Amino acid sequence: MHRTGELFGQFETLEQQKETASLGMWVFLAQEVLFFGGIFLAYTINRHAYSAAFGVGSNTLDIYLGGANTVVLILSSLTMAMSVWSAHVGKKQLVTLFLILTLLLGCVFLGVKVVEYKQKYDHHLIPGRSFDITYCSNNPTACGLEGKDLAAEKEEVEKALAADPYLNSHAQLYFSLYFGMTGLHALHMVVGAGLLLWLIKQSFAGRFTPSYNTPVEMIGLYWHFVDIVWIYLFPLLYLIDRHR
Amino acid sequence: MSEHIVPPKIYVVIFLSLMVGTTLTVVAAFQNFGQWNIVIALGIASIKASLVVLYFMHARYSVGRTKLVIVCAVFWLGIMLALTLSDYSTRGPRESRLHVPTVVHSLGS
Numbered sequence: 001m002h003r004t005g006e007l008f009g010q011f012e013t014l015e016q017q018k019e020t021a022s023l024g025m026w027v028f029l030a031q032e033v034l035f036f037g038g039i040f041l042a043y044t045i046n047r048h049a050y051s052a053a054f055g056v057g058s059n060t061l062d063i064y065l066g067g068a069n070t071v072v073l074i075l076s077s078l079t080m081a082m083s084v085w086s087a088h089v090g091k092k093q094l095v096t097l098f099l100i101l102t103l104l105l106g107c108v109f110l111g112v113k114v115v116e117y118k119q120k121y122d123h124h125l126i127p128g129r130s131f132d133i134t135y136c137s138n139n140p141t142a143c144g145l146e147g148k149d150l151a152a153e154k155e156e157v158e159k160a161l162a163a164d165p166y167l168n169s170h171a172q173l174y175f176s177l178y179f180g181m182t183g184l185h186a187l188h189m190v191v192g193a194g195l196l197l198w199l200i201k202q203s204f205a206g207r208f209t210p211s212y213n214t215p216v217e218m219i220g221l222y223w224h225f226v227d228i229v230w231i232y233l234f235p236l237l238y239l240i241d242r243h244r
Numbered sequence: 245m246s247e248h249i250v251p252p253k254i255y256v257v258i259f260l261s262l263m264v265g266t267t268l269t270v271v272a273a274f275q276n277f278g279q280w281n282i283v284i285a286l287g288i289a290s291i292k293a294s295l296v297v298l299y300f301m302h303a304r305y306s307v308g309r310t311k312l313v314i315v316c317a318v319f320w321l322g323i324m325l326a327l328t329l330s331d332y333s334t335r336g337p338r339e340s341r342l343h344v345p346t347v348v349h350s351l352g353s
Contacts, residue, residue, distance in 0.1 A: 019307055026310050030317035037321045044325075045332055063270070070266050078259040081250075081300045088249045217302075224300045228293045234266075235285035239273035243281055 005212025018214055025218045029225050036229055039184070043177050043236065052163040053170030055241030056133060056156060057178065060125060062116060066238040069112045070230065076105035077227040084220045087213035095216065096203040102223065103196040106189055113186055117179075125175055133157065133171040178237055185233060188226045195219045248305040258299045265292040 011017040047054045083098030120126060123143055124135040136143035137154045145153055161167050199219055202208065208216055269288045277284060298304040303314055 019309070022306065023310055023313065026313040026317075030313055030320070033317040033321055034324065037324055041325055041328055044329070048332075067266070067270055071263065074259065074262045074266070077262075077296065077300055078255055081255045082252060085250065085252055085255065221301050224296050227300075228296050231292045231296070232286075232289050235269050235273065235289055239269065239285060240282065242273045243276040 003212065004207075005209070005214075014211075021214050021218060022221075025221050029221065032225060036184070039177070039181055040232065040236070043181065046173050046177065047236075047240065050164065050170035050173060051241075052160040053133075053167050054174045056160045056167065057125075057171045057174030058237060058240045059156065059242065060120075060123065060136070061178075061238045062119070063238055063242070065112055065116055066234055069109050070234045072105050072109050072112070073227050073230050076102050076109070077224050079105065080220045080223045084213070084217050087208040087216045088210055090210045092203070092206050092208065095208050095213075096200060099196055099200045099203055099216075103193060103200065106193050106196065110186060110189055110193075113182065120175070127172040127176045127179070131168065131172050131175070133168050134161075181233055181237065185226065185229050188229070192219070192223050192226055195222065248302070250299065250302065250305070254299060258295050261295055262292050265295075 005014065007014055008017060011020065079098045079101040083095050083102065086092075086094035086098055124130050124132040132138075134157055136145055137150070137157045140146060140150045140153075157167075164170055196219065199216060202215065265288050269285055272284050272288070273281065275281075297314065303311060
């Protein structure tokens with residue numbers, strides 16, 4: 001049996017039923033805010049304590065890939081919002097189209113993330129025994145560094161080493177938080193992609209109408225929340241130390 | 245509440261504002277404002293997040309109960325951040341404040 005927006009016994013009106021679903025979703029998101037908030041807090045405290053190492057770590061990230069991903073994710077929020085609108089005005093085909101676009105943009109985001117992770121792996125920046133924050137300045141060809149970039153990289157690492165003799169350990173803290181935070185965010189994206197697949201299937205069956213579109217709206221709320229997490233992650237992880 | 249249909253024009257305007265915000269963040273990150281860099285970055289991020297919550301997530305058109313949950317989420321987050329940071333920033337001798345206890349340095353280095 002499929003739900004089509006009929007009134008359940010415990011509610012008085014359809015409007016109340018929908019408001020309840022929305023309230024429940026927001027309570028879940030409030031929990032998510034605190035869940036991510038704890039990790040952001042851990043990041044803030046460590047970043048304050050080991051700012052030299054966090055600065056060097058942050059500057060190894062690719063600002064173009066990060067920026068492009070920000071645009072992709074915000075665009076996917078727009079397409080998600082548009083699919084909710086399409087459902088409200090009863091344009092069934094547009095609902096499907098916008099849901100597919102959202103899913104595709106989500107996949108682009110995850111694909112870019114894979115490229116970034118692979119780069120960190122190649123540059124010995126995965127926390128663990130082979131972690132080496134000086135790897136790129138010592139092996140410039142492996143990192144594609146030359147000329148001015150190499151000199152800047154060497155100078156930066158030397159400066160940071162002078163400020164923090166335990167740079168390698170503290171840089172690992174940065175990368176642990178980087179992989180933890182972006183990984184958890186990516187996991188949310190994967191879950192979101194799964195939910196979108198289900199929505200697309202339902203949408204192909206023409207299930208979403210002006211009188212029944214609660215799933216699109218609720219999963220939309222989730223998707224936008226994941227977007228908000230990235231809005232904070234991008235400046236905190238990629239941009240904290242670009243001004244030097 | 246959700247019966248209020250937000251027209252696509254508003255969504256597009258919000259999307260464009262978010263793009264402007266992203267550009268501003270990146271541009272500001274390359275300028276040296278000293279301690280203000282982080283404040284500016286988080287300020288812009290918070291404006292962007294508010295736009296998403298208010299318009300994409302329809303908070304502006306929601307009933308009071310939903311708004312209360314949103315305010316509570318932010319408030320609780322504020323409690324967690326404020327109390328923990330005030331603890332870390334006032335512990336121990338003055339010069340080592342906001343420094344977490346030394347971690348084990350056996351890894352690599």
